[in-house]
Amino acid sequence: MAEKSEFSVSRRGVIMGSAATAMAAHAPAEAQGGRTTMPADPGLMPLTLKVNGQSRALSLDPRTTLLDALREHLHLTGTKKGCDHGQCGACTVIVNDQRINSCLSLALQHDGDAITTIEGLGTPEAMHPMQAAFVRHDGYQCGYCTPGQICSAVAVLDEIKRGIPSHVQADITARPQATNAEMRERMSGNICRCGAYSNIADAMAEVAGVEA
Numbered sequence: 001m002a003e004k005s006e007f008s009v010s011r012r013g014v015i016m017g018s019a020a021t022a023m024a025a026h027a028p029a030e031a032q033g034g035r036t037t038m039p040a041d042p043g044l045m046p047l048t049l050k051v052n053g054q055s056r057a058l059s060l061d062p063r064t065t066l067l068d069a070l071r072e073h074l075h076l077t078g079t080k081k082g083c084d085h086g087q088c089g090a091c092t093v094i095v096n097d098q099r100i101n102s103c104l105s106l107a108l109q110h111d112g113d114a115i116t117t118i119e120g121l122g123t124p125e126a127m128h129p130m131q132a133a134f135v136r137h138d139g140y141q142c143g144y145c146t147p148g149q150i151c152s153a154v155a156v157l158d159e160i161k162r163g164i165p166s167h168v169q170a171d172i173t174a175r176p177q178a179t180n181a182e183m184r185e186r187m188s189g190n191i192c193r194c195g196a197y198s199n200i201a202d203a204m205a206e207v208a209g210v211e212a
Contacts, residue, residue, distance in 0.1 A: 047111040051076065052120030062108050066100075067091045069107035070117060078118035078147045082191075089190030092148035092155075093117050099155035101189075118147035121154065130154050133203035141194035149190050153204050156186040160208075178208040 044059040051074060058073055067084075070076045070093070079102060082090030086104040093102045094116040122128035130153050133139070140146040157178065165172040168185035176182055183204050184197070192200065205212035 045108055047108055049074075049107070049110060050112070050114045052116060058107070060107050062106070064107045065103055066093070066095075066105045066107045066110055066115075067102040070102065070115075076117050076119050080144055080147055082145070082148075087191075088145070088148075089152060090145050090148040092151045092190065094151055094155050097155075097158065099152050116151070118151055121150065128154065129207050130157075130203065133206045134200070137199045137203040137206065139196055139199040139203040141192075141196050145190065145192050145194075149187070149192065149200055152187060152190045153183075153200070153207075156183060157204065157208055159186065178205070178210050180205065180212060183208070 043062075045062050046057070046059050048055055048057050049069070050056075051070070056074055058069065060069060060073065064073075067079060067081055070079050071081065079093055080090040081103065082088035084091075084103050086101040089101065091102045092099050094100075095105075095110060095113050097114075122131050127135070128150075130150050134146065134150060139149070159166075160176045160178050160182065163175045165176055166182060166185050168181050169176055180201055184201060187200065187204075202212045
């Protein structure tokens with residue numbers, strides 16, 4: 001029979017040793033010679049966002065996205081978290097008159113910025129023209145993507161009005177027109193899994209005053 005080594009280690013011994021190491025790493029400072037060993041904490045950073053016309057002061061972890069600041073800290077849950085990777089457009093809001101995916105932007109990047117969410121566009125009693133057009137043309141089904149679709153649609157018509165070109169234009173030096181192809185191209189970053197795209201285009205055409 002082979003001689004048993006005095007250095008043999010059992011599975012139970014390994015587990016107990018690992019647990020003891022983990023506990024020692026998180027032991028109070030006084031148990032480690034009086035040295036202060038606190039977990040790394042980036043701290044909270046102050047910022048002010050002008051959301052839907054109101055200044056809102058916050059103190060946030062610097063890693064907080066604008067989407068989470070709006071939903072979790074300001075409780076403006078109209079802005080939806082879809083993919084959380086900037087691919088679906090459900091979290092679209094308007095910042096300083098430009099639409100962005102709020103899941104891809106840190107809240108601290110927008111200190112002092114003017115932000116418009118779906119709640120700031122209109123209310124059930126006084127809807128924004130785009131909201132009313134979505135209702136008339138049934139531009140939604142499940143409704144989850146609708147806040148982002150509406151915010152994006154409002155910004156798209158503003159982009160066209162301001163003469164900002166798009167990939168669909170043959171001549172990018174010419175002023176863009178609110179054609180069906182133009183609006184569809186600009187809205188391509190907003191996904192509707194229910195497939196209400198034609199109705200969305202009809203709603204936008206009505207607000208733009210053009211043929212769908």
